[in-house]
Amino acid sequence: MSNLFTTADPVQASYARIYDALTELRESFHRSGRLDDSNAKLDEVTKILATYLAYRTNEIPSFPSEETADLIAELQDAFARTARLPRYQSKAGLSVFGTQPALVLRKGDETLARELVQLVRDCVDLALALRAQDRPFDILNEAFGHFVRDNFRGNVEDAQYMTPPEVVSFMVDLALDDLRIEEPGAGDPDWHLTVLDPTCGVGSFLGAVYHQARQSDWLATSRLRLFGQDKVERMVRLSTINLSLFETEQAQITIGNSLETGSRLDDLNGSVDLILTNPPFGARFDHSYVASECADNTPFFASLKKTASTVSSELLFVDRNLKLLREGGRLLIVVPDGVVSSRGTAAMLRHHLSGVATLRAVIELPATTFAQAGTRTKTSVLYIQKGRTATPPPTFMAICSDLGFQVSSRKGVQVKVSEGTNDLPLILEAYRSSRHHDALAAPHIESEFPSCVRIPEAVALSGSWTPSHYSAARYASVASMSRNAEVDLVPLRDLVEFCGDRRRASKWTQGDAFISVLHILGEGFVDAAAALSYAPKTPGIPVEPGEILMSKINPRIPRVCVAPDFRRTALCSSEFEVMRPSNGLSAYALAYLLQTSAVQDQVKSLTSGTSASHNRIRTSELAEVMVPVPRKGTNAAESLKQVTARYEDALRALADNAILLAGLRARDTELLSS
Numbered sequence: 210m211s212n213l214f215t216t217a218d219p220v221q222a223s224y225a226r227i228y229d230a231l232t233e234l235r236e237s238f239h240r241s242g243r244l245d246d247s248n249a250k251l252d253e254v255t256k257i258l259a260t261y262l263a264y265r266t267n268e269i270p271s272f273p274s275e276e277t278a279d280l281i282a283e284l285q286d287a288f289a290r291t292a293r294l295p296r297y298q299s300k301a302g303l304s305v306f307g308t309q310p311a312l313v314l315r316k317g318d319e320t321l322a323r324e325l326v327q328l329v330r331d332c333v334d335l336a337l338a339l340r341a342q343d344r345p346f347d348i349l350n351e352a353f354g355h356f357v358r359d360n361f362r363g364n365v366e367d368a369q370y371m372t373p374p375e376v377v378s379f380m381v382d383l384a385l386d387d388l389r390i391e392e393p394g395a396g397d398p399d400w401h402l403t404v405l406d407p408t409c410g411v412g413s414f415l416g417a418v419y420h421q422a423r424q425s426d427w428l429a430t431s432r433l434r435l436f437g438q439d440k441v442e443r444m445v446r447l448s449t450i451n452l453s454l455f456e457t458e459q460a461q462i463t464i465g466n467s468l469e470t471g472s473r474l475d476d477l478n479g480s481v482d483l484i485l486t487n488p489p490f491g492a493r494f495d496h497s498y499v500a501s502e503c504a505d506n507t508p509f510f511a512s513l514k515k516t517a518s519t520v521s522s523e524l525l526f527v528d529r530n531l532k533l534l535r536e537g538g539r540l541l542i543v544v545p546d547g548v549v550s551s552r553g554t555a556a557m558l559r560h561h562l563s564g565v566a567t568l569r570a571v572i573e574l575p576a577t578t579f580a581q582a583g584t585r586t587k588t589s590v591l592y593i594q595k596g597r598t599a600t601p602p603p604t605f606m607a608i609c610s611d612l613g614f615q616v617s618s619r620k621g622v623q624v625k626v627s628e629g630t631n632d633l634p635l636i637l638e639a640y641r642s643s644r645h646h647d648a649l650a651a652p653h654i655e656s657e658f659p660s661c662v663r664i665p666e667a668v669a670l671s672g673s674w675t676p677s678h679y680s681a682a683r684y685a686s687v688a689s690m691s692r693n694a695e696v697d698l699v700p701l702r703d704l705v706e707f708c709g710d711r712r713r714a715s716k717w718t719q720g721d722a723f724i725s726v727l728h729i730l731g732e733g734f735v736d737a738a739a740a741l742s743y744a745p746k747t748p749g750i751p752v753e754p755g756e757i758l759m760s761k762i763n764p765r766i767p768r769v770c771v772a773p774d775f776r777r778t779a780l781c782s783s784e785f786e787v788m789r790p791s792n793g794l795s796a797y798a799l800a801y802l803l804q805t806s807a808v809q810d811q812v813k814s815l816t817s818g819t820s821a822s823h824n825r826i827r828t829s830e831l832a833e834v835m836v837p838v839p840r841k842g843t844n845a846a847e848s849l850k851q852v853t854a855r856y857e858d859a860l861r862a863l864a865d866n867a868i869l870l871a872g873l874r875a876r877d878t879e880l881l882s883s
Contacts, residue, residue, distance in 0.1 A: 234324055234328055237324050238250050238321070252446075253312065253313055253314065255446060255450060256291075256306060256312055257284065257288070257326065258329050258333065258450055259288075259297070259453070260272060261329045261333050262453055263291040265333055268291070268294055269291055272287050280322050281314050281316060281319065281322055284312060284322060285311065288310070299463070299464075305449055340455070371410060371411065372487040373579075373581075373625075374413065375613060375614075375631050375633055376543065376574065376578065377417050379572075379634075379637060381414065381418055381421055382421070384485060384541050385421055387569075388428075389425075389427050389428070390644070400432060401434055402434065403436070403482045404418050404433060404435050404483045405435075405437070406437045406484065407438050407474060407484065407486060407488070407533065408439060408467060409445075409448050410439060410447075410448065411451045412437055412447070412448030412457075412462065414487075415435045415452060415460055415485075416452055416454070418435065419435065419452070419457040419460070430459075433459060435452075436460070436463075436474070437460065437461070437462045438465050439464065440464065442464050449462050468502070468525055469503055470504050479533070479534070482538050483539050484530050484533060484534060484539070484542070485541050485542075486530065486540075486541075486542050489523075490522065490544075492521070493521055494519060494525065495518065496510075499511055505532070506532055508532060509528045510528050510558075513557075523544050524555060527542065527591075528558065530542065531566065536595055536596045537596050539569075539593075539594050541592045543574075543588055543589075543591075544589055545586050545588055546586070546587035546588065549674040549675055550675045559674060565595070565597065566593045566596065567602070568592075568604045568674070569594055571590070571591055571605075571675075572590040572592075572607045572636060573589045573675075573677060574587075574588045574589060575611060577614065578612060580616035580623060581624070589676065591674075600647070602647065603643075603663040603665055604663070604664050604668075604669045605640055605643065605661070606660075606661070606678075607639065607661040608661075608676050610659060612631050613627065613630055613631030614628060615628045615629070635659055639655040639656040640661070643661070646663050649663060649664065649665045652668070652684055654684055658681075660676075660681040672830075677814050677816065678815050680814040682814060683810060686806075686810040686811060687811065689807070690807050690835065693845070695839055695844060695845035696840065696845055697840055698838075699835065700834065701832055701836055704791065704792045704799060705799065708756065708788065708789055709750050709785065712787070714749060714783065715748055715780060719744075720777060720778070721777065723743045723744075723745050723779070723780045723782075724772070724780070724781040724782065725745070725784075726762060726785065727739075729758070731767075733769060733804070734863055735770050736867065737773060737868045737871060738867050738868075740775070740779075741775065745782075750780060750783055750787055751779070753779075754773060754774035754775075755796050756772045756788065757771055757772075757800050758772055759803060760785055761786050761825050762784045764809075764815075764816050764824065765813050767809055769800050771796045773864035773865075774864075775868065786831060797857040801853055802837065802838070802849075808835075808836060811835065812826060815834070
């Protein structure tokens with residue numbers, strides 16, 4: 210077993226054993242020269258997996274051992290029996306393994322077949338042993354995740370980003386907790402719970418719901434109606450096998466495009482109680498396709514006049530899922546950051562949702578969440594409930610920074626390694642303990658680490674859905690400042706005039722100064738020499754001496770300055786916010802205050818973006834940042850006055866000398882040619 214997985218945890222030990230076996234099997238496929246296509250390799254593994262599982266569950270009479278003399282023939286016979294089992298038949302009587310299901314293995318493949326049999330025995334035996342201990346191990350999600358990812362790496366529309374079990378368990382627990390408390394019919398003997406995953410992949414969400422029901426004292430498994438669909442036939446096959454490992458009953462898995470009209474899911478429109486899903490990200494669809502093929506399945510986007518040439522898949526699936534839900538039904542969906550933070554089409558969808566659904570929670574996930582699948586896209590769990598009430602509950606905003614694992618590369622495969630502590634159980638506890646808040650007039654911190662904050666839903670609906678904008682650190686910083694009797698907390702919008710958006714960008718010409726964000730070197734110092742020699746290709750915003758420039762991009766690196774007097778036309782990058790003091794404080798006093806930790810904690814919380822390198826703050830968010838302004842006549846006011854005077858003298862001297870030095874250097878050509 211690999212030293213990378215030295216752990217006493219049986220689930221991690223199981224993962225390690227199966228991972229190593231898969232690695233060896235991949236090498237065996239390569240050595241044998243059989244099944245060059247990765248899809249065919251995966252298919253052969255899953256066929257034998259289904260066959261051995263059928264044997265272990267007494268659905269077929271026999272399964273050969275590695276020592277069986279006629280191993281290939283007996284495997285073929287056992288698989289043929291398995292493929293005819295009712296669980297692997299569609300309603301039309303077709304096998305999920307194809308029209309003529311058979312193994313690809315032939316005479317001469319005995320060595321490879323023995324390795325396949327050993328791998329499958331290990332996988333199923335371990336999974337069943339853990340299931341008997343009430344610790345079900347999602348083999349097809351965890352250990353086979355990299356196999357599946359490799360199969361679809363060339364098709365973004367079918368990309369399979371397996372949801373980590375840490376996230377699956379959290380979403381299921383959160384949803385079932387709310388249903389147990391809030392669903393009025395849960396105690397009724399005739400009550401049933403319809404659960405759906407319209408992009409079910411390997412069926413992890415459905416299996417987890419069934420397992421939780423088995424452990425529950427309020428939700429009998431007989432009350433569950435589980436449905437799954439996937440457009441990829443291979444996923445339907447894998448999810449059917451996976452649900453068998455979970456002993457999941459009453460699950461109907463079908464093949465079909467859940468967005469388009471005409472699939473089996475259309476029969477569920479308006480009737481689903483709970484949707485748990487992680488849909489494909491990044492695929493884009495023409496508006497004409499949405500209007501003609503999706504039509505009433507995506508009513509919001511289908512009815513829109515053409516506002517963009519394409520619509521992203523993650524937005525379409527939010528619309529589709531809302532159509533599937535009954536009134537009061539719940540959707541917990543993994544979405545990329547853009548769904549909760551981007552402008553344009555995403556903002557239009559959020560505005561639509563605010564009128565037809567209740568925003569229950571948004572939980573930000575760390576970049577490692579889907580690293581095993583080859584992407585570090587920022588994602589969140591979005592939890593909405595269909596319908597509006599007169600008094601909606603507060604919205605829960607949380608930031609998960611650690612899932613208890615990291616991802617490293619071994620032999621070209623991204624592998625999970627246990628490291629750190631999973632924040633999600635703590636976030637779930639904070640969510641449970643905050644249920645007593647029927648209404649809130651202001652944000653309330655439930656937990657500082659990890660950050661969990663309840664806010665009035667109206668605050669989110671009228672502003673941002675990004676959890677970091679409501680971080681506990683931001684509110685704790687403001688609360689700390691408010692306890693200082695010598696300062697007033699004043700929103701930045703009351704202290705400055707925002708000038709940038711009202712000025713027309715100008716093309717740079719020879720002789721102009723141009724300040725880029727990289728010319729701010731810290732503590733408000735402008736590299737004047739670089740600004741005078743820089744020749745940008747893009748236009749800039751005109752800026753006057755004494756105006757405050759603050760970088761809107763990557764605010765985690767504070768870049769605030771007072772524009773120096775270059776004694777010539779000066780422009781700055783559009784990445785700056787250009788501000789002019791309007792309420793008595795000098796530009797240098799404001800620049801100094803904007804760089805205090807109390808203000809910077811707020812600024813960092815209010816950023817949005819797909820990654821750390823693309824974070825930015827919007828003008829509307831920056832305007833609401835609270836600035837600690839000393840009250841007149843206090844010691845704090847006198848202290849700021851003295852500090853600002855020295856601060857201004859130092860920066861002016863630095864700027865004047867830098868401009869002087871730049872002028873001297875500009876004479877090099879004249880000096881050397883004379």
